[in-house]
Amino acid sequence: MTPKATARPGYDPADLLKLYIYGYLNRVRSSRRLGAETHRNIEVIWLLRHLKPDFKTIADFRRDNRTAFRQVFRELAQAKKLRPPSPPRAGQNPHKRSELIDGTASPLLERLP
16 A cells, blocks of 8 residues: 555654564553553653654554564564573562563463464
8 A cells, every 4th residue: 555645654664663662571562552652651752753653553563564573572582581680679589580581481472473
């Protein structure tokens, strides 16, 4: 589908992928919640350079790139498994480890087709 000449240019796929990776790392999976984060969360505003895609754009991007997401998130999970655990912060339980580091699969990866 090609956009009409009067339409606004589309979002760069790299920007939408950054938004999804942010959501994956911060356990924000809903397209509506990700859309809301683009308006209120300073980290996301900076990450996307003040772009504010709506939830439909975010959901369509996820639907259209489903197989690519699966591969990206598997590689991300693999990279997190290979990284040694960071030392515990003050007041943090030193025996509690990330679910990705100790080998169990992330719930997001299990839901991807």
